[in-house]
Amino acid sequence: MTDEDPRTDHVLVSNAVLGDTDAFEQIVARYGPEMFRYARNMLSDHGAAEEVVQDAFVAAWKGLDNFRGDSKLRTWLFSLVSHKVVDHRRKRAIAPAEDWVFERRSTDAHLDPETRATGDDFMQDLARALSELPYRQRACWLLREVEGMTHPEIGQIMTLSAGAVRGQLQRARVTLSERLAEWQ
Template structure:
């Protein structure tokens, strides 16, 4: 079912349409959030909050963007808000919190990765928040720059620059960790 059909179904039967929306987007949204907040339990909580917000605001969706980018925008904002709130509670900034969370990935029973994947996640955690989010959206979520631009309200040129800087920093981190 494409998004136009889904939106039509939601107008006809909000509960049934929303059920299909969750089925269609829950996995990709969970993983998008998980790459930002890093922890499974936190990602689960934020994902639930996202879909609650989506449900409550479906009547206000104007279609100026695609349904997918609208949901990703909500998910990104909720993830950032979660990190900022968690960082504030721990009296650190969001970058320091991301580094703390990435160091706990080895002990996370939901993290299924080899050492190189762990190193990659640690490298990504070292990035400034915007670069981290742009890298994840482009590299892992395979979103187009135009979609990311709508989600983050940033120009395509700025996104390309952020992605380039992120890849260089990740490459440098990985090379340095291999040399050790």
């Protein structure tokens, strides 16, 4: 999650609307990595995620003058990525998640091999379980648990009510709990 300052975002958007490319580059630098992480988790394809995020930033650049500030800039940008992910999924069938974005924590040389192997096995099982979730459940879970967004923010991104987000999260958590029962 970024250390976003809405005032700074407002200034960056205002300057970018006036054509300041440096301001827009700061927006890209601030939000691009987490947008990419989300897209890569949703698509399980590094190249497709890059394309989706690039398309989202092109749409943002073209539509910045329409950004009214009703939501946070981060939320608005994630909604663009979310829409681009849906568009991409419509165009292409996606494969189950293999190339998982939950980057492995750097392994300490002193960490015992059994612990390391167990962690890798768990991440593989989690990736597999997440890839089998319905789209909305997976998206809501990733936005909440990985990106740290609130239910209303996820609702804005996914065009769902906060209650519907809670329901999607609950179903995702129940399914993940069942599929990962051996790890509990």
